[in-house]
Amino acid sequence: xxxxxxxxxxxxxxxxxxxxxxxxDFIDNAGNQLNNVGLQTxxxxxxxxxxxxxxxxxxxxxxxxxxxxxxxxxxFLGRVGYDTFTDTRLLVNRIGTLGRERGRYTDDIINxxxxxxxxxxxxxxxxxxxxxxxxxxxxxxNERDFERFGNTGTNLTVPGLFAPGNAENNVPSKxxxxxxxxxxxxxxxxxxxxxxxxxxxxxxxxxSTLPIQNRDFFYPSxxxxxxxxxxxxxxxxxxxxxxxxxxxxxxxxxxxxYLNTFNYSPDTGFFGQYGTGGNFPFDxxxxxNSGGVLPDPNLVAENQTNFEFGxxxxxxxxxxxxxxxxxxNTTKDQIVRLPTPETTGFGSxxxxxxxxxxxxxxxxxGAKIIKTNDFSWNVNANFTTNxxxxxxxxxxxxxxxxxxxxxxxxxxxxxxxxxxxGTGFERVQDADGNDIDNQILVNEDGVRTSGNERSFGSIxxxxxxxxxxxxxxxxxxxxxxxxxxxxxxxxSNTVGQLRRNGVAxxxxxxxxxxxxxxxxxxxxxxxxxxxNTIEASPESYWNGFSSAAVPEGNIFDATFxxxxxxxxxYSFPSKNLKNTFLQGASLGVQGRNLAIFNSKVPHIDxxxxxxxxxxxxxxxxxxxxxxxxxxxxxxxxKF
Numbered sequence: 204x205x206x207x208x209x210x211x212x213x214x215x216x217x218x219x220x221x222x223x224x225x226x227x228d229f230i231d232n233a234g235n236q237l238n239n240v241g242l243q244t245x246x247x248x249x250x251x252x253x254x255x256x257x258x259x260x261x262x263x264x265x266x267x268x269x270x271x272x273x274x275x276x277x278x279f280l281g282r283v284g285y286d287t288f289t290d291t292r293l294l295v296n297r298i299g300t301l302g303r304e305r306g307r308y309t310d311d312i313i314n315x316x317x318x319x320x321x322x323x324x325x326x327x328x329x330x331x332x333x334x335x336x337x338x339x340x341x342x343x344x345n346e347r348d349f350e351r352f353g354n355t356g357t358n359l360t361v362p363g364l365f366a367p368g369n370a371e372n373n374v375p376s377k378x379x380x381x382x383x384x385x386x387x388x389x390x391x392x393x394x395x396x397x398x399x400x401x402x403x404x405x406x407x408x409x410x411s412t413l414p415i416q417n418r419d420f421f422y423p424s425x426x427x428x429x430x431x432x433x434x435x436x437x438x439x440x441x442x443x444x445x446x447x448x449x450x451x452x453x454x455x456x457x458x459x460x461y462l463n464t465f466n467y468s469p470d471t472g473f474f475g476q477y478g479t480g481g482n483f484p485f486d487x488x489x490x491x492n493s494g495g496v497l498p499d500p501n502l503v504a505e506n507q508t509n510f511e512f513g514x515x516x517x518x519x520x521x522x523x524x525x526x527x528x529x530x531x532n533t534t535k536d537q538i539v540r541l542p543t544p545e546t547t548g549f550g551s552x553x554x555x556x557x558x559x560x561x562x563x564x565x566x567x568x569g570a571k572i573i574k575t576n577d578f579s580w581n582v583n584a585n586f587t588t589n590x591x592x593x594x595x596x597x598x599x600x601x602x603x604x605x606x607x608x609x610x611x612x613x614x615x616x617x618x619x620x621x622x623x624x625g626t627g628f629e630r631v632q633d634a635d636g637n638d639i640d641n642q643i644l645v646n647e648d649g650v651r652t653s654g655n656e657r658s659f660g661s662i663x664x665x666x667x668x669x670x671x672x673x674x675x676x677x678x679x680x681x682x683x684x685x686x687x688x689x690x691x692x693x694x695s696n697t698v699g700q701l702r703r704n705g706v707a708x709x710x711x712x713x714x715x716x717x718x719x720x721x722x723x724x725x726x727x728x729x730x731x732x733x734x735n736t737i738e739a740s741p742e743s744y745w746n747g748f749s750s751a752a753v754p755e756g757n758i759f760d761a762t763f764x765x766x767x768x769x770x771x772x773y774s775f776p777s778k779n780l781k782n783t784f785l786q787g788a789s790l791g792v793q794g795r796n797l798a799i800f801n802s803k804v805p806h807i808d809x810x811x812x813x814x815x816x817x818x819x820x821x822x823x824x825x826x827x828x829x830x831x832x833x834x835x836x837x838x839x840x841k842f
Contacts, residue, residue, distance in 0.1 A: 207302035208254050211826040213247045215700045234362040236299045245301045253297045262288035276328045284319040298362045306359030312352045320344040333396050340389040351378040374472035380460040383411040398433035402426045410457035420504040424452035444517035456505040458538045463498050467491040495550040507534045524569040531562045556597035563589035579675045588666035591620045604819040611754045613819050620661040625754035629654035631732040643723045649737030650747035659758045662822025665690035678774045684767040691761040696825040699757035702749040718744040760803040769794045787841035794834045
């Protein structure tokens with residue numbers, strides 16, 4: 204966030220009346236920046252053009268396999284897979300960049316290679332007319348190598364030259380890691396009359412990233428399914444298809460390389476505020492860094508147990524189909540970094556703790572509402588709900604998963620979910636000194652101020668659902684998709700920034716007249732809490748309400764409806780292509796991310812976050828690039 208190249212920080216501070224064209228003249232003949240936004244705010248065109256990052260990725264991957272069948276139904280397979288890429292990055296702050304006036308650059312080269320060797324033997328035969336047996340076993344070797352070389356140069360001499368010889372100070376860096384897993388596995392399946400199926404699997408892995416006494420871990424699974432409509436020979440105009448399925452699986456997981464023992468790497472530099480940092484060797488001395496993680500000599504693999512039961516059925520000749528699933532996943536011995544006192548010389552302790560559960564249901568429904576020779580209308584809908592529970596956190600009330608956003612943190616709460624915590628507004632307190640939730644207190648200027656830390660709620664939605672429909676008439680096909688999310692909390696730094704800068708639409712309400720915070724309380728002359736009547740200037744009000752140090756005003760309900768997609772396609776009749784070299788042709792237009800409805804989060808896409816849907820940071824947005832809608836055309840020709 205302190206990097207002067209962050210464009211969102213610049214754009215979110217521009218007044219709405221600013222003419223962006225005045226910034227297009229951004230550099231003079233001598234290379235100096237022109238028309239900067241403020242004393243410490245760069246011209247956005249200077250940043251986006253002169254300080255544009257340069258990223259090149261070269262990747263090569265593929266596999267080769269050899270199969271041999273010595274006798275009927277017995278097969279041996281050997282396979283080699285290789286994936287390598289080089290990611291080269293150059294991040295620059297040209298001389299004259301406000302905040303880094305003397306210039307800076309970072310060279311970063313990342314090399315990663317993965318080699319996988321498989322040898323698999325499989326055998327399948329019919330026991331009799333009713334039973335089919337198949338088995339498979341094998342071994343796998345997987346090796347991943349990682350290398351990273353970098354250099355950060357500061358205080359440049361020649362503008363536009365980003366090389367070590369042009370930097371007054373250079374801080375090189377080097378990192379590497381190698382990780383190997385050797386696995387042995389087996390898979391057995393039995394099929395009865397194509398309507399009853401059962402499958403057993405087992406795998407034993409040995410990982411180089413775990414302590415030697417615990418590096419082997421075994422995980423089995425069993426799954427079964429039964430097509431009852433075939434087994435019972437159901438002949439019904441109502442019930443067309445019925446299937447039951449169940450699955451139990453156990454999965455192990457290791458950790459990153461070199462975390463199970465003490466490792467020391469030579470340091471190249473140290474950080475200090477206001478230019479007080481430096482490089483090593485210092486005064487003829489070389490220093491080594493342990494990485495700040497204290498290893499656990501008894502670390503074991505994470506273990507996850509998954510249970511799933513589902514039913515599928517079709518009605519009225521499969522005009523209506525339903526696929527419903529119930530699942531429960533339990534994870535034990537999670538590998539986490541527990542904070543430790545800095546006096547130990549380490550920032551965290553890598554160990555196993557706790558137990559978490561994810562339990563939920565998934566339902567998919569399809570309906571062929573209309574079906575004729577020329578016209579059809581299909582609708583598909585889905586519904587998902589998941590309950591995350593931190594069952595056991597090793598005796599802790601909560602465990603911090605992410606932080607670094609002023610006072611905002613994301614924590615797992617024992618017996619609860621992943622919740623947003625942070626400083627809340629000051630509130631009226633009861634006789635026991637506890638905050639009264641619905642009585643926010645303002646100061647003598649009528650402005651909200653910081654109070655105690657509190658939880659703002661879970662980052663996870665109550666449920667998500669979606670609906671899509673396809674209408675076809677002769678060669679035309681019209682389809683559209685909508686998604687809906689209910690609940691969950693989102694912190695938006697962007698909304699807070701827009702409001703503090705006075706560029707959000709709501710900050711101009713009532714022609715920027717003084718504001719009385721009608722949802723808050725004030726203290727009267729006797730110290731009693733009474734409804735607030737103090738006027739505050741819009742600037743003071745919004746700086747207090749959306750304070751960067753008090754996250755509460757920037758927390759929102761993440762409920763929304765999103766129009767994902769709309770497409771129209773025309774497929775040319777095959778009879779019109781008879782005398783051509785084409786076997787098929789279609790022309791279409793498609794729009795994506797078209798609109799957001801019922802959003803409780805103003806100004807931004809409510810799906811924006813620092814992490815994806817499976818991340819603990821999905822409830823935190825900071826500097827997100829504005830979402831965009833797109834319209835595209837496609838032409839498909841089949842030869």
